[in-house]
Amino acid sequence: MREPLPPDLFEELCPSGVVPIRFAxxxxxxxxxxxxxGPRRYSELRVPLARVTxxxxxxxxxNLERDGLVTRTVSRRPPGVEYELTPLGRSLTEVYATVCGWAAxxxxxxxxxxxxxxxxxxxxxAG
Incomplete structure (x- = not known):
C-alpha cells in the first residue's frame, strides 16, 4: 500500500509558488x-514572437517585470517602450538554456x- 501524500506537501510559503517561469x-x-x-522595443519582440497575440x-x-526579471523603460524621444533583462533575469538565461538543451x-x-x-x-x- 502506498503512503498517502502529506497535506502540507506544499506549504503556504512553498517556493514553487514563486517560480518565475510559469509552465502556464x-x-x-x-x-x-x-x-x-540586449534591450528590445516591443515592436522588435513582436517579430520573432508573431504567433503571440x-x-x-x-x-x-x-509578469516578467513583476518577478523582477525584466525592466520596462519608457522613452520620450523617440517615443516607445524598451524591455531589458535585469541581473536576476540574466541569471535565469543559463537555466533556461539548460532546459532547452534537454528538450532538444x-x-x-x-x-x-x-x-x-x-x-x-x-x-x-479534440477541439
Missing part, C-alpha cells in the same frame, strides 16, 4: 531568449510520447 506561460521563456542579447505578449512581459536532446522521445498519448486518448485532444 509558454511565452515567458521565449521572451527571455529574445532579450538575452499582443495581449498575451503584454501579459507575459508584465529528448525531442524525438517527447514527440513520440505525445503521439502515443494522443492516439490512445483522442477525446483529450
Amino acid at each position: 506561460d509558454k511565452w515567458a521563456g521565449l521572451v527571455l531568449a529574445c532579450l538575452r542579447t 499582443p495581449r498575451v505578449l503584454t501579459r507575459s512581459l508584465r 536532446q529528448h525531442w524525438d522521445e517527447l514527440l513520440d510520447a505525445r503521439e502515443r498519448y494522443d492516439a490512445a486518448h483522442p477525446e483529450a485532444t
Whole structure:
C-alpha cells in the first residue's frame, strides 16, 4: 500500500509558488531568449514572437517585470517602450538554456510520447 501524500506537501510559503517561469506561460521563456542579447522595443519582440497575440505578449512581459526579471523603460524621444533583462533575469538565461538543451536532446522521445498519448486518448485532444 502506498503512503498517502502529506497535506502540507506544499506549504503556504512553498517556493514553487514563486517560480518565475510559469509552465502556464509558454511565452515567458521565449521572451527571455529574445532579450538575452540586449534591450528590445516591443515592436522588435513582436517579430520573432508573431504567433503571440499582443495581449498575451503584454501579459507575459508584465509578469516578467513583476518577478523582477525584466525592466520596462519608457522613452520620450523617440517615443516607445524598451524591455531589458535585469541581473536576476540574466541569471535565469543559463537555466533556461539548460532546459532547452534537454528538450532538444529528448525531442524525438517527447514527440513520440505525445503521439502515443494522443492516439490512445483522442477525446483529450479534440477541439
